[in-house]
Amino acid sequence: MNVVAIGLDVLREARHRYWLVALAAAITLILIVLGVTLQLDVVDGALASTRLFGAVVGTGDTSADIFFHSVFKATTYVIFYGGLLFGIVACSDFAPSLLSPGRIESLLALPVRRWELLAGTFAGVLSLSVAGALYGAGGLTLVLGLKTGIWSIRPIAASLLASVAFAAVYGTMLVTSLFVRSAAISAAVGGMLLIAGIVAGYRTTIATAFQQGFGRSAFLGFTFILPRISALADASANFASSAADQTPFSPLLAGFLFFVAGMLAIGAWKFEQRDF
């Protein structure tokens, strides 16, 4: 219960953040523009023509399904990586402000356990991410569905996978803040984890650039523990587009959840140790 209360407190605070308001406005604007300007003529399941701002950008009897698979795939990548980048920047100072002198003492004076404070902050930020992803992907699905009559829940599900990736990144940022109370360092670590996670997703391919021996083993060892962000992005894009090569990604997803839980456990350990 305490976790939920703290999470709601984080959401209340987020309402006053310029960045998050800007994100909501930007998503809304894009959806409105697409809703007003995009004109898709679907005849008997085939895309007869596509108009954007009145100009014809595509003609012919492309199957509407195939067209939407590509659109969903591209959208998933944009939501995935765009959302991650935006989330890293916008949420980097939540944890440092929670730990700021004056505020943390008052929070610790409440009948709340330290790990609940941590989990509540994490849950609050994560719910922001989920809401953003659902709003963007849901809005797009709605626009395309209304215009073509083709409805798919897959882009929405794929956008939730992006939130799982953000959970891994934000969990690390939150733990970083417990070691160094700095929004800049927290964002930098988040950015580095994003890049490292993209590399980790292709680790077995990249490893071949190293010759057998210490270099390759060190690279594989280092990337072994990292969340495979690019692998999850590819999996969610394939899922959204109903691609033929649907490899089961449940172990990957479970791995991310374990990573997040592990990070929060490190955070709880550090939080318990600190004196305020």
Next chain:
Amino acid sequence: MKLRQRKLGWLFAALLLMVAGAFLMGRGEPSASARHRTVSFPRAPRAEEIRRMRDRQIPTSVVAATHGNPIKSGDPLLAALPRAGKTALVIEANAIRHSPIGELLIQCFAREGGNVFEQARDSSGIDWLTDLDRVAISEEGVIVSGDFKNARWDRLPSWLSGDGSPHSYGSHGVAYSEAFTEAPAEGGSSRPEQALGRWGDQMVVIAKSAGQLRGIFDRLDGRGRNEPPAISEEMTYGEIYGLLTGDALVEFLPGDQIGFIDLLRRAAPRIELHVDTTEDVAIFAHVRGGDRAQLRDLEKAIAGLLSAGRLQAQIGNDTVLQELLDLARVVSRSDGFDLELALPLPFLQKQLATCGHAGAKDAQQPVR
């Protein structure tokens, strides 16, 4: 105490969760590139090679008693090689013949050409599968050692023997070259024509010129300058071993790699090579040179080429090249670097399986 245990509990749980997460995320990843196949590279002489070195020494007392010549003790084939600093390579033909790759090659020859070895034995009296011991290749020519007592010297092709009349030279030397004379021609060297000779029944020499053939005989008789040979006895391990100069090596490289060739020539005046064929074909090159900075540049260039090749093979899904380049590596040393390359036996078996496919039935017959 309880608080401390609880704190440690968080850490322990974190460790378990992270490791479990890593394992789960690793599931479904392609594991081919992480695979490590062990290949034994010839980095030092093995016990049997030390024994082989010892067996090839001619004891001084025996030599002196038999010939009365000042022949130095040691391996006669090494003594016949050019002096230190020159390119020289020795192939242990007999050892390779009995190695897995040797068997594969013989079967391949049998499938392709039928009885090529029998034809050679009938025409020359030399059985290439049993009479050959070693083949030494140097800047001066080729020396083949073995047992040539059954060789038909009277049936030599005219392009090798010239007028066909043998000329004795030194203790055991016999030359079959027209240009060969007992003493060097006045005022200059002999004509640069191939010259064939033999040293007893142990060695056949095909020198690039009669003068070089004479020089080889002189060294075998111990008359040469007292300088160490191109290959020292400590280097005689593996089934192929020797010393290559950078200049000799660049001849095998494509001409468009000007920058690399230039760097190789400048940085690596000496490359010691050892090839092991006891199971896989494992190639080990120890690259040395005086300029450490240039050597490091060369090391980086080769490592970069291998790295780019591996990535290209991976992207192009070339599993054969991928497997080969995966076994190649550059290892930094205090006096240079080592280059390791390998052709695994399964790979060779696969490559040679299709060789001479039409006569595949012959391959089933045992090769003597």
